[in-house]
Amino acid sequence: MTHVGVAVIGGGAAGVAALRTLTDAGNDALLLEAKDRLGGRAHTVWTRGFPLDLGAGWLHSAEHNPWVTIAEAEGFTVDRTLPRWREQWRDLGFTPEQQKAAGQAYAAFDRRMREEPPASDRAADALEPGCEWNGYLDAISGYINGVGNGEVSIADYLAYDDAATETDWRVAEGYGSLIARHAAGARVALGTPVTRISGNAKVLQIDTPRGSLTADAAIVTVSTNVLATGTIGFDPRFDDILHAAACLPLGLADKFFLAVDRAEELEPNSHLLGNPRSPVTATYTLRPVGHPVIEAMFGGEGAEAMEAAGLNGAAAFAIDELCALLGNDWRPRLRLVAGSAWGKDPHILGSYSHALPGQAAMRRVLTTPVDERIRFAGEACSPTEFSTAHGAYKTGVDAALALISTN
Numbered sequence: 001m002t003h004v005g006v007a008v009i010g011g012g013a014a015g016v017a018a019l020r021t022l023t024d025a026g027n028d029a030l031l032l033e034a035k036d037r038l039g040g041r042a043h044t045v046w047t048r049g050f051p052l053d054l055g056a057g058w059l060h061s062a063e064h065n066p067w068v069t070i071a072e073a074e075g076f077t078v079d080r081t082l083p084r085w086r087e088q089w090r091d092l093g094f095t096p097e098q099q100k101a102a103g104q105a106y107a108a109f110d111r112r113m114r115e116e117p118p119a120s121d122r123a124a125d126a127l128e129p130g131c132e133w134n135g136y137l138d139a140i141s142g143y144i145n146g147v148g149n150g151e152v153s154i155a156d157y158l159a160y161d162d163a164a165t166e167t168d169w170r171v172a173e174g175y176g177s178l179i180a181r182h183a184a185g186a187r188v189a190l191g192t193p194v195t196r197i198s199g200n201a202k203v204l205q206i207d208t209p210r211g212s213l214t215a216d217a218a219i220v221t222v223s224t225n226v227l228a229t230g231t232i233g234f235d236p237r238f239d240d241i242l243h244a245a246a247c248l249p250l251g252l253a254d255k256f257f258l259a260v261d262r263a264e265e266l267e268p269n270s271h272l273l274g275n276p277r278s279p280v281t282a283t284y285t286l287r288p289v290g291h292p293v294i295e296a297m298f299g300g301e302g303a304e305a306m307e308a309a310g311l312n313g314a315a316a317f318a319i320d321e322l323c324a325l326l327g328n329d330w331r332p333r334l335r336l337v338a339g340s341a342w343g344k345d346p347h348i349l350g351s352y353s354h355a356l357p358g359q360a361a362m363r364r365v366l367t368t369p370v371d372e373r374i375r376f377a378g379e380a381c382s383p384t385e386f387s388t389a390h391g392a393y394k395t396g397v398d399a400a401l402a403l404i405s406t407n
Contacts, residue, residue, distance in 0.1 A: 002213040004030040004187075006403060007206050009194045009232070010221035012040020013056070013067075013389040014377040016183045017396030018219045023186040025404055030215075031183065032208065034193030034347040038183055041223075041348060042389055044174025047337050050291050051174035052257050054340040055351075056389045057295075058083070059169040065390040067178060068169070074181055077172035079289055081269050089270040089286060092325040102276055105133035106140065110161075113154045122357040123149035123157055138279035142300025145354040145387070146251015148279055156355035156363075156386075163384035172289055175389060193347065194222075196233035197374065204373060207233075217373040219399045221392075224366075224380045225250045225349035237370050244366045247359035248380045250350025252303035256296055256314060256339025258322075261332075263292035274321035280305050282318055293337065294322065303343075303351070311339045352387035353380035367395070372406060375399035 008019045011033030022029035037043070042056040059065050059078065071078050086103075088094040094102075109126055118125035123141065127134050127149060138148040144160075145152050171178050189210075196207040203214045222232065227245035234242065260266065266286040274281035280302040285295040296318045298306045306314035315336035323331050342351045355362060367381045377399040378392050385391030 002211075003203075004028055004213060004215050005217070006030075006400075007032060007194075007204070007213065007215040007218045008221065009197075009206070009218060010040065010378070011035070011038040011183070011188065011190075012221060012378070013042060013179050013392035014221040014379070014381075014396035014399075015040070015219070016179055017393040018221065018377060018400040019186050019188070020182055021397050021400035022404070025400075027404065030187045030189060030213075032192045032194055032206070033188065033190050036190050038180040038188065038190075039176040040179075040221075040392075041342065041351065042176040042179045043340070044176035044180075045338050047257075048259065048292075050289075051172075051177060052291075052293065052295075052338050053171075053175050054255055054338060055342070056175045056179075057170060057255070059171065059175070060388050060390065061163070061165045061385070062167040062169045063165055065388075066393055067171075067175070067390055070182060071171050071178050074178065076178050076181075079170040079172045081170070081289070082166075083168050083285070084269065084271040085283065087271050089267060089272050092272060094273060094276045098276065102133045102136050105131055106137060109137055113158060117154050120357055121154050121360075123152040123154050126154065132277065135275075135277045135279050138300065139273075139276075139281055139283075139302065142251070142279060142302055143253060143283055143297060144299070146253050146299055146303070146351045147354055148300045151251075151354065151356060153355040153357050153360045156360040159360065159384045160386060170289060179389065194232050198233070198235060199373075217375075217403050219375045219377055219396070219403065221376070221378045221396060221399075223250055223348050223350060223378065224248045224353050226347065229349065240365060241370060241376065244362040245380070247356050247362040248353045248366065249356070250342075250348075250352060251300060251354050252307065252343050253297060253299040253351040254303045254306055254314075254340045254342060255298075256311060256318070257293045257337050258296065258315065258318065258334045259337045260287070260292050260294055260334060263287055266294075272322070272325055274318070274325070282321060284318075284322065294334070307341045307343050311336060311341065314339065354387075369402075373403075375402055
């Protein structure tokens with residue numbers, strides 16, 4: 001039976017970071033990834049000669065995002081064009097007065113969460129009943145948290161908001177491509193899902209459909225939904241970990257891209273919100289990084305509806321929204337070229353984590369070792385930078401360093 005020093009389980013940002021840290025420190029490490037690629041929820045696809053990120057796409061909080069330094073060291077291009085999410089291109093379908101009113105509603109909601117947080121810790125309970133912009137606020141929560149305000153912990157929401165900055169950049173060649181490249185030269189086994197982790201006082205046993213191996217230690221970086229569904233078997237000592245994972249479920253945020261004929265009529269990197277009064281709407285980036293496409297992102301209730309409709313149905317919905325804003329003559333100029341449905345990916349089962357009301361402390365539980373040889377990492381393990389690839393990266397490095405320090 002093959003033996004490795006450390007088995008890293010999961011090849012997303014956290015797993016790649018852990019693998020790189022261990023390998024560069026001279027440790028014997030092997031990454032086991034269920035999918036046929038690295039990157040996890042960061043996935044770059046190439047179409048029409050340019051890259052599109054179907055998952056993580058922004059170098060959020062770029063001032064303290066380690067992927068910025070890694071990208072530049074690896075020869076990737078960091079595009080420092082800032083997002084324009086608060087703007088509505090040409091004020092189409094969202095007048096300046098309406099934008100001001102929606103912004104004021106968000107500011108009041110944020111103030112209530114901070115100054116008068118409801119005992120429920122449920123973000124929706126801080127909404128003003130009957131406010132015409134509650135759909136807008138749920139759409140924003142969908143993009144940020146992957147769910148509407150009814151399923152979000154206020155403490156968790158604010159922990160992220162207080163740690164984040166307004167500086168968001170892109171990797172021109174694709175965030176997913178960067179994360180996958182970071183594992184270059186290290187030992188990786190693709191198409192190798194782990195089904196059980198067990199062992200005795202001397203050695204761990206890692207079971208996969210391709211056979212078993214033993215390891216001195218393991219770092220588990222799979223998503224909370226994968227953990228909570230029991231896809232990987234653990235002994236009963238880990239029940240608190242699995243319960244914590246269930247309290248930190250993945251919401252949904254999906255992207256797809258529409259190719260645009262005569263795209264030069266659209267301003268590069270400009271933004272549109274489809275319907276500012278509905279949670280079932282997309283945030284559209286027009287010609288991201290100058291490419292002749294429109295990037296559509298649905299979150300929360302909107303992403304659930306689009307996954308139920310399928311990619312073609314989602315594209316039809318988005319085209320209807322865009323034509324309502326741009327004019328119906330745009331309809332023949334738009335066509336689907338790529339898209340995601342993270343909730344249907346059996347090895348991930350969602351997009352990024354949120355804490356249920358009253359459960360923000362479970363992020364700490366997830367990282368508290370039950371067995372010093374087995375560490376957990378991933379975006380859900382970060383107390384303030386969850387839902388990001390840089391938060392995942394930092395937890396992967398921390399888990400690797402913790403194992404190195406005990407040897």
